[in-house]
Amino acid sequence: MHLPDDKALCASRGNFMSKKTVDVAIIGGGISGSALLYLLARYTDLKHIALFDKCDTIAALNSHGRNNSQTLHCGDIETNYTLEKALKVQAAARMVVRYAEHLPSASHILYKYPKMVLGVGEQECDQLADRFESFHNHYPKMRLLDKDGISAIEPNVAWGRTERIAAIATTDDYSAVNFQALADSFVDQAKIQKDKEVAIYLKTRVHSILPLENGFQVRSNNAWVNARFVVVSAGGHSLLFAQRMGYGKEYACLPVAGSFYYTPDVLNGKVYTIQNPKLPFAAIHGDPDLLVRGKTRFGPTALILPMLERYNYRSIPEFLRLFSLDKGVLGTMWDLIKVSDIRNYILKNFMFEVPLIRQRLFLQDARKIVPTLQLQDLTFAHRIGGIRPVMIDKNNRKLHLGEAKISPGNGIIFNMTPSPGATSCLQNGEQDMHIIADHLQCHIDEAAIKRDLY
Numbered sequence: 073m074h075l076p077d078d079k080a081l082c083a084s085r086g087n088f089m090s091k092k093t094v095d096v097a098i099i100g101g102g103i104s105g106s107a108l109l110y111l112l113a114r115y116t117d118l119k120h121i122a123l124f125d126k127c128d129t130i131a132a133l134n135s136h137g138r139n140n141s142q143t144l145h146c147g148d149i150e151t152n153y154t155l156e157k158a159l160k161v162q163a164a165a166r167m168v169v170r171y172a173e174h175l176p177s178a179s180h181i182l183y184k185y186p187k188m189v190l191g192v193g194e195q196e197c198d199q200l201a202d203r204f205e206s207f208h209n210h211y212p213k214m215r216l217l218d219k220d221g222i223s224a225i226e227p228n229v230a231w232g233r234t235e236r237i238a239a240i241a242t243t244d245d246y247s248a249v250n251f252q253a254l255a256d257s258f259v260d261q262a263k264i265q266k267d268k269e270v271a272i273y274l275k276t277r278v279h280s281i282l283p284l285e286n287g288f289q290v291r292s293n294n295a296w297v298n299a300r301f302v303v304v305s306a307g308g309h310s311l312l313f314a315q316r317m318g319y320g321k322e323y324a325c326l327p328v329a330g331s332f333y334y335t336p337d338v339l340n341g342k343v344y345t346i347q348n349p350k351l352p353f354a355a356i357h358g359d360p361d362l363l364v365r366g367k368t369r370f371g372p373t374a375l376i377l378p379m380l381e382r383y384n385y386r387s388i389p390e391f392l393r394l395f396s397l398d399k400g401v402l403g404t405m406w407d408l409i410k411v412s413d414i415r416n417y418i419l420k421n422f423m424f425e426v427p428l429i430r431q432r433l434f435l436q437d438a439r440k441i442v443p444t445l446q447l448q449d450l451t452f453a454h455r456i457g458g459i460r461p462v463m464i465d466k467n468n469r470k471l472h473l474g475e476a477k478i479s480p481g482n483g484i485i486f487n488m489t490p491s492p493g494a495t496s497c498l499q500n501g502e503q504d505m506h507i508i509a510d511h512l513q514c515h516i517d518e519a520a521i522k523r524d525l526y
């Protein structure tokens with residue numbers, strides 16, 4: 073393979089090209105990229121780390137509280153998680169709490185609200201009772217509530233019910249996070265580490281990554297940087313970078329957007345509902361919005377959209393490059409839509425976007441949480457809600473739910489992180505840090521990590 077010669081490139085671009093060489097370049101300054109930046113700066117002996125983001129602030133897209141559900145997922149109220157998955161997420165959430173609770177800005181990052189998952193009707197209530205039996209030993213603060221117990225915490229949930237209700241609840245724990253503030257703190261903390269050079273390139277769109285003899289060259293609109301290791305944590309764009317470089321061809325991306333609706337302040341905390349086991353997407357919930365005080369936010373919906381970035385129409389052609397209608401993609405889509413529950417759900421979620429009828433439709437779902445909600449209480453939350461880049465595993469003809477990582481073992485990693493990717497930021501980052509340390513033969517201060525984050 074012909075590798076570009078550094079000096080030749082430099083000469084051809086004149087002063088435009090930065091001649092900087094770093095140990096690690098991170099593309100994407102969302103919660104994933106910024107968590108990794110912090111871990112590398114704080115716990116390794118690597119000296120030079122660079123982070124690139126095309127936006128003018130850190131965590132401006134999916135990791136911004138406007139665009140996600142702001143939930144610290146712990147696995148106790150997520151009925152779509154097995155016990156194994158729940159415990160993994162619980163460990164990830166604990167790392168976030170351990171990191172943030174001692175920061176001076178902790179009160180702007182972590183929030184304690186009561187949280188519960190609600191069962192409505194005999195079958196769902198029995199399901200929650202069974203789940204409580206197998207989970208409560210791992211979650212000491214978890215309680216099983218009947219209607220009176222629910223009413224004491226969330227009166228509007230219990231009010232006006234004729235059917236039986238029950239809930240699994242945790243009332244005294246961190247349950248909400250401003251992930252954008254968390255990402256900001258990661259960058260701030262990385263920058264103050266001694267003897268480290270941490271370069272943050274904002275408003276910097278990376279357009280290509282070229283292999284060099286010992287690493288890669290990251291080329292952007294305003295800096296070209298050579299890096300011994302590159303991590304791409306750029307949402308759905310990570311897969312685009314990977315495939316351009318010949319990796320991850322076994323994946324396609326199914327972007328699932330989430331929209332929200334506002335109501336007046338009707339809930340004191342987070343109220344989740346039980347997921348239909350036939351559906352690959354979580355059911356809606358309601359909770360107080362950390363960024364819009366005095367409102368309750370319901371959602372997110374699950375809308376399949378042909379774009380990698382919400383509200384950015386230039387990302388439609390980028391999506392099309394990742395969604396060739398080959399056998400693997402068509403097979404996966406067919407397996408999904410032939411299930412009537414999934415077909416109806418996809419259709420319903422399209423209808424949730426259609427002005428005039430969307431409020432009326434969404435009201436039916438929201439009333440499962442607060443039965444007395446009225447049509448005039450609901451307002452569609454315009455330009456709120458991001459996109460989950462769900463991976464299609466073409467070889468196995470199925471959706472790859474949760475995080476996906478492509479790590480070819482040659483000094484580059486590509487991360488795609490749908491929910492609960494924000495909660496898992498430090499856990500995922502720690503994995504990447506180990507891969508980097510193995511490749512670059514650098515030291516990790518494991519004792520400090522155990523002390524600080526576990």
Ligand SMILES: Cc1cc2nc3c(=O)[nH]c(=O)nc-3n(C[C@H](O)[C@H](O)[C@H](O)COP(=O)(O)OP(=O)(O)OC[C@H]3O[C@@H](n4cnc5c(N)ncnc54)[C@H](O)[C@@H]3O)c2cc1C
Nearest residue numbers: 100102103104126135140141143278307330458493494495
């Ligand atoms: C509706 C919704 C609700 C969610 N709720 C939760 C929740 O409650 N709890 C939870 O844990 N998770 C939740 N998630 C998932 C969570 O938001 C994501 O997992 C997380 O934000 C992913 O972070 P990231 O840093 O990997 O990606 P992003 O936040 O998408 O960051 C990627 C960054 O890459 C940058 N970028 C892209 N291309 C380039 C380029 N070419 N050059 C330079 N920069 C580039 C972008 O500007 C962006 O800042 C939710 C997601 C959605 C959509």
